[in-house]
Amino acid sequence: xxxxxxxxxxxxxxxxxxxxxxxxxxxxxxxxxxxxxxxxxxxxxxxxxxxxxxxxxxxxxxxxxxxxxxxxxxxxxxxxxxxxxxxxxxxxxxxxxxxxxxxxxxxxxxxxxxxxxxxxxxxxxxxxxxxxxxxxxxxxxxxxxxxxxxxxxxxxxxxxxxxxxxxxxxxxxxxxxxxxxxxxxxxxxxxxxxxxxxxxxxxxxxxxxxxxxxxxxxxxxxxxxxxxxxxxxxxxxxxxxxxxxxxxxxxxxxxxxxxxxxxxxxxxxxxxxxxxxxxxxxxxxxxxxxxxxxxxxxxxxxxxxxxxxxxxxxxxxxxxxxxxxxxxxxx
Numbered sequence: 449x450x451x452x453x454x455x456x457x458x459x460x461x462x463x464x465x466x467x468x469x470x471x472x473x474x475x476x477x478x479x480x481x482x483x484x485x486x487x488x489x490x491x492x493x494x495x496x497x498x499x500x501x502x503x504x505x506x507x508x509x510x511x512x513x514x515x516x517x518x519x520x521x522x523x524x525x526x527x528x529x530x531x532x533x534x535x536x537x538x539x540x541x542x543x544x545x546x547x548x549x550x551x552x553x554x555x556x557x558x559x560x561x562x563x564x565x566x567x568x569x570x571x572x573x574x575x576x577x578x579x580x581x582x583x584x585x586x587x588x589x590x591x592x593x594x595x596x597x598x599x600x601x602x603x604x605x606x607x608x609x610x611x612x613x614x615x616x617x618x619x620x621x622x623x624x625x626x627x628x629x630x631x632x633x634x635x636x637x638x639x640x641x642x643x644x645x646x647x648x649x650x651x652x653x654x655x656x657x658x659x660x661x662x663x664x665x666x667x668x669x670x671x672x673x674x675x676x677x678x679x680x681x682x683x684x685x686x687x688x689x690x691x692x693x694x695x696x697x698x699x700x701x702x703x704x705x706x707x708x709x710x711x712x713x714x715x716x717x718x719x720x721x722x723x724x725x726x727x728x729x730x731x732x733x734x735x736x737x738x739x740x741x742x743x744x745x746x747x748x749x750x751x752x753x754x755x756x757x758x759x760x761x762x763x764x765x766x767x768x769x770x771x772x773x774x775x776x777x778x779x
Contacts, residue, residue: 451532454502461504462759464740468663469638471581471612473541475734476756477507477667479743486520490527492748497528499749501536503756509641509667509743510575511545511586512567518550522574529576540581544571545616545641547586559589559597568609583610584641587617598626602633612638620654627662637664639740644668644733645677646714646776647707656738665740668733672744676703677729681711706778713775717768727758732772734762 463472478500484493497508514521522544533540546567549557556563568583583604585597601613613635615626623640630637640659642651648670659666672678681703711725718728730742746752764772 451498453536457502457504459504460756460759461506462762464665464737466639466665466740467659469612469636469665471541471638473507473665473667473741474505475741475759475762476505476730477509477741477743478505478752479509479669479745480521480525481511481514481669482745483747484521484524485515486517486523487515488524490524493524494528494532495749496746496752497525498532499752500746501533501540503752505752505756506539507541507543507741509543510571511548511584512550512571513548519570519574522571526575526577537577542575542577542580543582543584543614544568544575544580545584545586546571547584547589547616559585559587559592559600561596561600561603564597564600565604568604572609579608580610582612582614582638584614584616585618588615588619588622594622594625595629598629599633602630602635605635614639614641616641617643620658623655623664624658624662627658627664637662639665639667641667641669641743643670644739645671645673646729646732646772647673647676660738666738667741667743668739669743671733671742672726672729676707676711677714678726679715679724681708682715682725710775710778714772717771717775721761721768723758723761724754726755727761730755730758731762731764734758735764735769 462475464475465472508525510522510525512519512522529537546564547559550567555566564585572578572580583601585601589597604610605613613630615623615637618626618640627637642655644651675681714728715725718725721728723731733739733742744755
């Protein structure tokens with residue numbers, strides 16, 4: 449059956465301006481880091497992507513090495529662009545990144561001009577696109593001058609391969625310097641993509657100030673702390689959870705009794721607010737308008753629907769914020 453997007457797709461979503469640019473992003477964006485690779489069900493991923501767009505999620509975030517295997521998430525999106533999303537390309541914001549190892553040898557990793565431009569050329573072929581809306585340097589390269597990495601981003605925009613550029617995982621000092629270089633080149637930095645959640649607040653120590661002072665947006669990944677800030681771990685570590693699996697970023701030994709106690713207390717507060725723990729975690733990172741968009745993943749449609757429902761209550765009382773701080777400070 450031919451896919452026709454919901455006519456009401458823009459009615460329930462909140463859109464935020466990205467820094468001082470003319471671009472808006474949905475408050476909730478969909479990341480294809482997990483569950484959209486070659487080892488995953490295409491039809492399940494297709495259902496999630498369709499539902500995302502029907503809910504007003506116009507931004508899909510990828511990287512060259514998302515899968516597994518690396519590159520397969522971009523291939524999956526490329527198939528979706530052909531079978532479902534071709535008529536809606538101009539309504540979508542597609543982003544991808546390069547910065548982690550993608551192929552063997554000295555030119556398949558980090559931040560050289562050769563790697564970044566070659567990687568984007570490969571990404572465009574996999575997705576069947578003429579351009580991406582945002583292209584990121586996925587991480588700073590300690591061995592390549594920042595002028596070269598930022599110069600590659602500027603070149604990519606001038607070549608028409610990306611409309612905007614961003615950086616991810618850069619420190620406040622590195623971000624400030626990247627902003628300066630790109631401004632001099634005439635291609636302003638649009639956005640920074642850092643990790644941020646109640647359990648990981650490093651961006652509050654300077655980065656958010658740098659972004660605000662320079663009119664740069666932010667889109668945060670892992671706002672639910674790799675699933676910790678959901679109902680999944682309220683009773684311990686399920687056998688099918690990310691923490692129970694090998695080769696994942698969330699390790700079993702990270703889930704201590706102290707962390708479980710905090711999760712349970714935060715969940716009780718979320719219930720008082722009429723939200724799930726995941727919804728409160730998303731609302732929390734979006735509080736005060738300092739974050740442009742929160743990136744979520746999904747393994748099923750119901751998860752995505754639950755996440756988007758967080759937008760129904762984004763406000764916190766001072767008492768709630770104080771209670772959250774008290775819970776997080778417990779040793």
